[in-house]
Amino acid sequence: MTLTVGIIGAGRIGKLHVDNLRVIPQIRIKSVSDVATDHLEPWAKEKQIDVLTTDYHELLNDPEIQAVFICSPTNTHATIIKEAAQAGKHIFCEKPVSFSVAETEEALTVVENAGVKLQVGFNRRFDPNFRKIRTLVKEGEIGTPHILRITSRDPQPPSLAYIKSSGGLFMDMTIHDFDMARYVMGSEVVEVSAYGAVLVDPAIGEAGDIDTAIITLKFANGALGVIDNSRSAAYGYDQRLEIFGDKGAAQVDNNRATTVEVSTNDHVKKEKPLYFFLERYTQAYIEEVTEFASACLGNQEVSCSGFDGLQAERIAKAAQQSLETGAPVQLTQAAATVVN
Amino acid sequence: MTLTVGIIGAGRIGKLHVDNLRVIPQIRIKSVSDVATDHLEPWAKEKQIDVLTTDYHELLNDPEIQAVFICSPTNTHATIIKEAAQAGKHIFCEKPVSFSVAETEEALTVVENAGVKLQVGFNRRFDPNFRKIRTLVKEGEIGTPHILRITSRDPQPPSLAYIKSSGGLFMDMTIHDFDMARYVMGSEVVEVSAYGAVLVDPAIGEAGDIDTAIITLKFANGALGVIDNSRSAAYGYDQRLEIFGDKGAAQVDNNRATTVEVSTNDHVKKEKPLYFFLERYTQAYIEEVTEFASACLGNQEVSCSGFDGLQAERIAKAAQQSLETGAPVQLTQAAATVVN
Amino acid sequence: MTLTVGIIGAGRIGKLHVDNLRVIPQIRIKSVSDVATDHLEPWAKEKQIDVLTTDYHELLNDPEIQAVFICSPTNTHATIIKEAAQAGKHIFCEKPVSFSVAETEEALTVVENAGVKLQVGFNRRFDPNFRKIRTLVKEGEIGTPHILRITSRDPQPPSLAYIKSSGGLFMDMTIHDFDMARYVMGSEVVEVSAYGAVLVDPAIGEAGDIDTAIITLKFANGALGVIDNSRSAAYGYDQRLEIFGDKGAAQVDNNRATTVEVSTNDHVKKEKPLYFFLERYTQAYIEEVTEFASACLGNQEVSCSGFDGLQAERIAKAAQQSLETGAPVQLTQAAATVVN
Amino acid sequence: MTLTVGIIGAGRIGKLHVDNLRVIPQIRIKSVSDVATDHLEPWAKEKQIDVLTTDYHELLNDPEIQAVFICSPTNTHATIIKEAAQAGKHIFCEKPVSFSVAETEEALTVVENAGVKLQVGFNRRFDPNFRKIRTLVKEGEIGTPHILRITSRDPQPPSLAYIKSSGGLFMDMTIHDFDMARYVMGSEVVEVSAYGAVLVDPAIGEAGDIDTAIITLKFANGALGVIDNSRSAAYGYDQRLEIFGDKGAAQVDNNRATTVEVSTNDHVKKEKPLYFFLERYTQAYIEEVTEFASACLGNQEVSCSGFDGLQAERIAKAAQQSLETGAPVQLTQAAATVVN
Structure with a gap:
């Protein structure tokens, strides 16, 4: 077929x-x-x-x-x-x-x-690390989730031209983290509060955007979450996550090209994280299209739906509003349930 | 002498x-x-x-x-x-x-x-891990700081009697993290925004307190920070910190009793973090009194002053106010400079 | 082409x-x-x-x-x-x-x-971890090599039928390690001394082979080396290496399916090593045939020659002789130089 | 008392x-x-x-x-x-x-x-890391031991004067590792085979000693072991151990002054091992005299007896003989049982 x-x-x-x-x-x-x-x-x-x-x-x-x-x-x-x-x-x-x-x-x-069928390209859901976290949470390994922490930093900012048409940091970059938050928590975001700053490049500020952010989330299940973003991490693409519950915590570290560790008179050194999304999510990009093909051919549900795309956008919009007003923003969407 | x-x-x-x-x-x-x-x-x-x-x-x-x-x-x-x-x-x-x-x-x-002389008992400043971070920041190893992340979780909540007279989570527990934030950042907190929840024990909520929190900070130098707290971490005392700047990041992990790692058919296992503050900060408690004695005998400045105690209290009060009002709170203290 | x-x-x-x-x-x-x-x-x-x-x-x-x-x-x-x-x-x-x-x-x-052209299938030379080690050694990062340690353990023994026609542990399994030793050291083995035991399965001993071994090597450059082997590691395929020189040491750890770490009341747990050679050396198998194709099409030297195959066999034979006689065995081959 | x-x-x-x-x-x-x-x-x-x-x-x-x-x-x-x-x-x-x-x-x-009572100063037995390994082995966590690996390297050689009166590398330095081998294996060494080299300093060779060694051991229980030594590790005191059995493996890594990890554009860096025995075994030195005092006052057995001292010496002597003759040496002591 x-x-x-x-x-x-x-x-x-x-x-x-x-x-x-x-x-x-x-x-x-x-x-x-x-x-x-x-x-x-x-x-x-x-x-x-x-x-x-x-x-x-x-x-x-x-x-x-x-x-x-x-x-x-x-x-x-x-x-x-x-x-x-x-x-x-x-x-x-x-x-x-x-x-x-x-x-x-x-x-x-x-x-x-x-x-x-409509599948949205939130590729990180298909990364084996984050998949494993989602599975562990579903299987109750960490108990009831209380706190979610996501660190998501790019190695360097895109061009100013790109930034100007990007919809802003939250819609362009954090939207992946908003989706990830819903995915691993298995619960909707009901409130968002955003802090932003221009610390990487003043030109980004002049273009009306921010380059550094901390966003706090409240979930429907009562848990709290926090995402931190930067457009520029000197050491490469930083994609870490921790979910903490009443029975324990599960965390994902960055991937590296090799496990080599060198001990010298100065330090013990290991490799930096993989450089950017093409390196880190190589396998996830393959998985997402493979699953999409399977879903189309087998008439199954896609793993990341249009509704998931919509919810992430709603959170991004709320975060932008919070950044502009300086106050937390409630999300009043219909009481949808995250299914995964 | x-x-x-x-x-x-x-x-x-x-x-x-x-x-x-x-x-x-x-x-x-x-x-x-x-x-x-x-x-x-x-x-x-x-x-x-x-x-x-x-x-x-x-x-x-x-x-x-x-x-x-x-x-x-x-x-x-x-x-x-x-x-x-x-x-x-x-x-x-x-x-x-x-x-x-x-x-x-x-x-x-x-x-x-x-x-x-007045020294306040913020023992964590004297922990070799956090000291090293402060030194690295001062020496410019990570460049200009952009983001600070502190995770601070206790292994189990204190008694309800204690909680009732504790002044609340922010004044009792997070106050250490507020001091740590000022210490490693070398800059004052100018705005605080707090999210709290009762997820560990409803009795803590009935006593008027929270047991889980995420607090976002804005510093005078423009950097952002976030602290997450829980009164109950199944795996022990969780005391981690990361500071991220334009040249890199420095992080502190938990201490463990041994470096032993066991590989079996199930997993590769290492030890949990040291159980609580008496185990984790053994050396820091010795250092803080040793330095106090030296300061008294040698007529030198203490490493953690009454002013440091005051500033941490101000942040704790602001966090409490933010929790109650649901809005960020500015700190309007005189433009004091953190010196360390 | x-x-x-x-x-x-x-x-x-x-x-x-x-x-x-x-x-x-x-x-x-x-x-x-x-x-x-x-x-x-x-x-x-x-x-x-x-x-x-x-x-x-x-x-x-x-x-x-x-x-x-x-x-x-x-x-x-x-x-x-x-x-x-x-x-x-x-x-x-x-x-x-x-x-x-x-x-x-x-x-x-x-x-x-x-x-x-003749290329021999020592796939591990094409693993990014070991490649990196070889590069670091050549670039002088660890100085003059003094000690090499290789740990190479299979997750489970092959069938007895396989063992009987395998040529013995040294010729079948350790031969990869002998090649790796020459590859990372960049020097020939001039003496070998082997200890073997039957600890995994008596049937292996009855078939005339061993399942556990420690082999000590002397290199032409004066350095010493040791390889340890087992046919059965409960936690999976164990492929580690360390090379130690006068300026430092470089080591390779095992690869794991994810970086996920779970902290619970019992332990902090991470994943076992990848199960066996198909999982661990997926990329290396691709690299070796890609390079072979390039060498044929571009008329270049192969990275792993017939001479490399011969030398590894000679060491395996010497190890077998040492095991049987209980004495170290000199390798008297012409003073060939490892070139890579 | x-x-x-x-x-x-x-x-x-x-x-x-x-x-x-x-x-x-x-x-x-x-x-x-x-x-x-x-x-x-x-x-x-x-x-x-x-x-x-x-x-x-x-x-x-x-x-x-x-x-x-x-x-x-x-x-x-x-x-x-x-x-x-x-x-x-x-x-x-x-x-x-x-x-x-x-x-x-x-x-x-x-x-x-x-x-x-006579207690011999094998301080490493009292290190919490090695103690934990011994406990895990006794409790059967790794099953029946098959392979023991000890790495023991000093940060720098002692003076030539010291070396000349030291009794040689095996008697002076490796003797600790011989004792450790017996301690964690819980079985006597029955055969030893030693390889040595002068790679650190020719003056050590001129003084009749070696500065680099690999020693292979056979234990009474059938297990194999290997120790590697160097008088000079650029990165500090290297004290690691791994014991591998049919149910898994347990390993000890080096201790470091802090857990701080710095990520920069070059590398991810952590601290070197603690410099030397005074730093690494601070606690072990306290433990050994505390236990000795308890044994004297409470009339209990010491944890490290004269017999333990004797056995380590016997192995050191056999290793020296193996180095000189180029052949393995059997240890023909009475069938003593290691008790611990």
Whole structure:
């Protein structure tokens, strides 16, 4: 059984998905669209892609294509999701679904009515470390969760151009941590309080964003959580998490390229964390598309749904509001239950 | 050169100081006072203490005694400090100085006018791990600090009786972390925002206190900080800290009884953290009294002053106010500089 | 540029190479031979292999095939190497090259005269951990090497049938460690002294082999080394190494599936080492065939030559002799220099 | 109940014992002897020692003194042990008991006939890490032991003068490891095979000694063991051990001054091991004299007996013989059982 797919948007992440999809035997990548395609021709040929087009509607209108990967800029996501759903395609969409909760809700309604699958690209859920934590929590290994701590720091800030169109730190970067918080806690966030600062680069502040943040969370189950973010960690990509409950705590440390430790007259030295998300989440990116393919072919639930995308956006919006008002913000969404 | 001292209050911590002071060659413990002394006689004899009295004024009136250790209940601290200062005694006072910022300020004024030394018992400053962190920060090893994270969890809650007279979690337990935050950051806290919950024991909530908390801090230097607390960690006393700056990060892990690691068919296992403060801070308790003795005898500055005690109290009060109002609280103290 | 290859022997390791070779774009696997092929037909079809035969000469006679992978039983290696070399094929041969130093020497002579490449399957050289150690040693990070320690323990013994035809612990298992010793030390072994015991399973002893060993090595550069082996480690595959020199030491620890650490009332627990060689050396197996392909296509030196295979065999033979005589054994080979 | 003791030999180790004994309430140090005492007078006064003499017989003739600590050069140990035993004193003797198995046996016979206690200063038995390992082995946590690995490296070599009178590496340094091997294995060594080299300093070789060694052991219970030694580890005192059995393995790592870990653009760095034995075994030195005092006062068995001293010497002698002959050496002592 084969799933024929099309890729909408062939930037860094689109190309990454192509590479990962190509090693899944059940997948055939038929078409790729991008706003410009001239420079993509050698790449598309090498990757044995049949159709390269500047119009993604060509993919949506192709009856052979069963699923699309939306890897275009965020401001195009909601529209394409709706069109793809109406065309009956299953959808894998990069995060965030949109910059507007209302737009996302509208898109999700269309998806639901169309009866297609929608998976959102929160790749970290598919990392073996965080998966293991989620399993341990579900199995009661740490008892009832009380405190969640997430540290999430990038090795260096993106370009100012990127930052300006990113939707802000919370929508662009912390949104992964908001999703992770819901995922490992298995409970919704009901209140958020955000502290932000511009400590890495004043230009980021001039662009209206922050580069350093601490966000406190209250969960529906009564537990508390905290996320700390920085756009620039000298030692590399810092992705750690700890969940603490009445029977104990479970924590994830960073991954390193090797276990080598060198003892000298100065220090005992080990390797820095893996440099960035491409290195740290190599396996997770493969897993997420593999599971998406399985879900489409086997008609199963996806592990990370449009609703998960919506909830993370709501928290990001609330955090932004808290940052601006200096006060905690309640999340008044319907009492949804995290299922995983 | 010998420092003759008296101990006011012979509870657990008073007795601990006696044991530590007895191995310092420059110290002579002459007198101990407590509200009741009958049960203390065998102990005092074993420890070769000359005078055992129910009236601490006896110590203050003894011209031989040069310094007193105030280890009585917190609500007696301010009064005794003032009396001791007026009697010309150097003072080592357990934390917190008092439950009232105004009372503490008044006591500090008396101390200042009397020209005696006052050291507050923030023992963790004298732990070799945290000392090393402070040194690394001062030496610029991590560059300009951006984020501070402190995890501070007790192995089990104190008695309800204790909790009721403790001044609350922030004044009783987090006050150590507030002091640690100022100490390693080398900058004052200018805003605090507190989240609290009752997750360990409902009886703690009925007593008007919380047992779980996350407190966010803004520092005068622009950095952000977060402290998480629990009254009950299944695996023992959890005392970790990380400070992150533009050149890197430095972190302190828990201490363990041994380095032994056992690999079996199930897991690779190492020892839990040391059980509680007596085990973890054994050396720090010795260091703090040794340094106090040196400061008194050598007429040097103490490493942890009355002002440090006052500032930690101010933060604790602000945290309490934030918890009650649900809003961040600014600290409007005069622009004092942390010096260490 | 494409390298067309054939696989001789489709057991576990032959199939593993097929999977790894299939993801290398420059490789085309044309043919596979095995003593029996009926059961392999579905597999060969799935793997898109054109030719499946019971006669490996068919591969050697196929002018399209440029290189062969010899994955048949050890007692067939030398003969096939000679035939393949005479047929002008490049050769990747599993370890050991043969059970006889003389046979191996003879095969190497034929290879040399034929001017084809021969790489021996010492996969551990391609593990990123051990590679890093080798690099650190070459760069002088630990100074002049003095002591090498290798721990190499399997999670469980192979079948008795396997053991009986394995050539013994030193030739079958320790041979990897002998190669590793030469590789990281960059110097030849000049003396070996072996201690062995039957502690895991008496049946292994009855089969004439040992299951536990400590082997001491003297290197041409004056350094000392020690290898310890067990056929059964309750906690999984144990592959550690330390090299100690006058400026410091570098060590490799085991790899684990995740970095998760769980703290409970009992212990702090982390994951066991990865179970066995397929898990631990996944990446190394890919690297070794990728480098072999590059060496063939680019006409470069292989990283692990027939001479390396020969030297490891010589040490294994000497260790066996030492075990039997109870005395150290000198290695009197020509003063070859390890080059890597 | 008080134990009155005398110290014979006030060099580094004698003075260390004085400091440790002074904090044990049950101990009174009455007298100290040394070959020269003028320079010791201020020290003895500060330590409140009543008698300072150049003649140790004065201590043996003092009826008040119940126990002596023999901290004089090794070549005086056996004679003083015999005299002290005949004088009815309990004896704590530094390692090794003597340089001659025959002399040691003779001294032990006198001790046995006199019915006094004799403890040998194998301080490492009292280290909490190694104690824990011994306990785990006894409790069956790792099952039946198969392999023991000890790494024992000094931070720097002693003076050449010391080396010349040290009895050689095995008698001076490895003797601790031989004792440790017997202690954690709970079984006697029946065969030893030694490899040695001069890699640290040619002057050590010219003095007739070695500075680097690997020693292989066979135990009466069938297990194998290996010790590696160096006189010079750039990163400090290296004291590690691993014992591997059929149910798992237990290992001891080095101790460090703090748990601080610094992550920078270069590496993640932690502290080196504690510098040398005074730092690493601080607590063990206290424990060993505390237990000796308890054994004398409570008439209990000592934890490390004269027999333990004798056995370690026998192994050291056998290792020396193996080094010289290049062949393994059997230990033919009576089938004594290690009891601990």
